[in-house]
C-alpha cells in the first residue's frame with residue numbers, strides 16, 4: 397500500500413568526496429592528481445593514457461601505429477638503454 401520513503405535530504409557527503417588521489421604519469425612517472433588533464437611535469441595532455449596525436453583515439457602503450465588511423469606513433473625507448 398504505502399512505499400517506504402527513505403529520506404536522503406540533507407545527507408552529508410562530506411568524507412565521501414571524490415578522491416583526488418594521485419596517479420603516476422605514464423610518460424614521466426610524476427605523481428599527479430587523478431583528475432588532472434595535464435601532467436605538470438612533462439606537460440603531457442594525457443598523463444594516464446596514450447592517445448593518438450592525430451585522431452585522439454586511446455591506444456595501448458607501445459603501439460607502433462594507431463589502430464584507428466594508422467598514424468605512426470612515437471615509441472619511447474626503454475629506460476636504461478643508453
Ligand SMILES: [Zn+2]
Nearest residue numbers: 421424435438
Ligand atoms: Zn608526465
Ligand SMILES: [Zn+2]
Nearest residue numbers: 448451462465
Ligand atoms: Zn590515430
